[in-house]
Amino acid sequence: MPLPLSLEACRALTQLARQLLGADQKQAQTHVMAQGQVFRVVVTLEPVPADQLQDVFKHYQ
Numbered sequence: 684m685p686l687p688l689s690l691e692a693c694r695a696l697t698q699l700a701r702q703l704l705g706a707d708q709k710q711a712q713t714h715v716m717a718q719g720q721v722f723r724v725v726v727t728l729e730p731v732p733a734d735q736l737q738d739v740f741k742h743y744q
Contacts, residue, residue, distance in 0.1 A: 700728055 688696070703711055709728040714721055731739055 696726070699726060703728060 699711060703709060703726075711726045713724050715724055716722075
């Protein structure tokens with residue numbers, strides 16, 4: 684399982700999600716450099732179906 688994101692990273696992703704949805708977009712792509720390598724970063728917004736919300740909430744307990 685991936686490591687949990689910091690509160691700062693979660694806030695930045697929430698802001699990005701709001702900007703994307705405000706522009707009627709559901710995906711963003713960019714490149715970043717870390718540890719001497721270039722990485723492609725893709726963020727895709729996928730709605731969570733109502734019947735899966737309980738599992739999402741349990742993940743954060």
